Amino acid sequence: MISERPVVRFQTVVVGPLETNCYLVYCEETKECAVVDPGAEPDRIFLEVTELGIKPVILLNTHGHLDHIGANRDVKDHYAVPLCIHAADKSLLESVQNNELRFWLNAKDSPPADRFLEEGQDIPIGRSALRVLHTPGHTPGSVCFLGGGFLLSGDTLFCEGVGRTDLPGGSARQLAESIRSKILTLPDDLDVLPGHGPRTTVGRERNDNPFIT
Numbered sequence: 001m002i003s004e005r006p007v008v009r010f011q012t013v014v015v016g017p018l019e020t021n022c023y024l025v026y027c028e029e030t031k032e033c034a035v036v037d038p039g040a041e042p043d044r045i046f047l048e049v050t051e052l053g054i055k056p057v058i059l060l061n062t063h064g065h066l067d068h069i070g071a072n073r074d075v076k077d078h079y080a081v082p083l084c085i086h087a088a089d090k091s092l093l094e095s096v097q098n099n100e101l102r103f104w105l106n107a108k109d110s111p112p113a114d115r116f117l118e119e120g121q122d123i124p125i126g127r128s129a130l131r132v133l134h135t136p137g138h139t140p141g142s143v144c145f146l147g148g149g150f151l152l153s154g155d156t157l158f159c160e161g162v163g164r165t166d167l168p169g170g171s172a173r174q175l176a177e178s179i180r181s182k183i184l185t186l187p188d189d190l191d192v193l194p195g196h197g198p199r200t201t202v203g204r205e206r207n208d209n210p211f212i213t
Helices: 042-052 072-079 087-094 099-105 172-183 202-208
Strands: 008-015 020-027 032-036 055-060 083-086 115-117 122-125 128-134 143-147 150-154 191-194
Touching: 008 042, 020 042, 020 122, 020 191, 032 042, 032 122, 042 072, 055 072, 055 122, 083 087, 087 115, 128 172
Parallel strands: 032 055, 055 083, 083 115, 150 191
Antiparallel strands: 008 020, 020 032, 122 128, 128 143, 143 150
């Protein structure tokens, strides 16, 4: 079961020119931590981990686009933690994505995944956990992570926006279905922490997001 809100905390580190939200999700009792979507600037991530006094034990990607995986190698090498992504985005980790964007982000090739995420799986983080919700549409393997009181939505859902579907593997139909069946079924007061931009809530997006009908 997902632990109650007081047990799990998160810290946002905005990294790279595309301002990707990297999240440090940690158990306040054990200080064990998941690093979610380290897209760039690994030194900033390392500094935040040190200042919080937390211990990374796992590396999670919501999807395989370069601005979310660009510092995978640095984080994995630095902390010797397993890397996890949904199997449907395995090819994105292994492919050579946009070289111009790679240079701009100062991104490195990602290591291969150590484990693959599955729908409904609970990822232990100390005495807490994140639950995997498979939400294809932005990419085939996009996932969200449900914690106690919040949802890490990756690039599936933004504050008054949704993820783009015009890149290879994207599907507007799948994205709409993922949002309807996996996110809008959650409580209105649940905080939504997207892959870019400000936080929001399920209720706000249900009522105000022009892309949700």
